[in-house]
Amino acid sequence: MGQNRRYPGAGMDRVIEQIxxxxxxxxxxxxEIDLEHDPAVESPTPTPAVAFVRFHEAVVxxxxxxxxxxxxxxxxxxxxxxxxxxxxxVWKDAVRSRPRRQVSPRR
Known part of the structure; x- marks a missing residue:
């Protein structure tokens, strides 16, 4: 009694709960995607963009x-x-081209 026992499964339980x-x-x-009637076009190389992505907690x-x-x-x-x-x-309207960074002119 009064001992601080370590339970080997407790750490794993915490990891599982976090995941x-x-x-x-x-x-x-x-x-919603309906690839059967509207096939996808695969990008030859991934294209940079920004997109609204919905999580249950927030939109980022x-x-x-x-x-x-x-x-x-x-x-x-x-x-x-x-x-x-x-x-x-995601819906097409949620995606925009990544804005180009402005380079200030040299003086």
Whole structure:
């Protein structure tokens, strides 16, 4: 009694809980993408862009890579600050070309 016991499974339980409760993007469904009737065009190389990405908790606008698209949707990939990689489909109107950085003229 009064001892501080360590339970070997407790650390693993915490890791599992963190993974399960970690925020994940809300992607379009297969029905919304409708690749059967509107096939995707694959990008030969990933194209830089920015996109509104919905999470249950918030909407963010990360820098993304465009991987494919059809008339209504775009497949994107991005990495969050904590290193998580995400890939999925968003509505086409949620994606914009990445703005070019202004270079100030030399004097």
């Amino acid at each position: 399960v409760t970690r925020p994940r993007p809300v992607w379009l469904t297969n029905e 606008r990360p820098e993304v890579e465009v991987l494919a698209w059809n008339e209504h949707a775009v497949r994107i990939r991005f990495t969050t600050r904590d290193g998580q990689k995400h890939e999925g489909w």
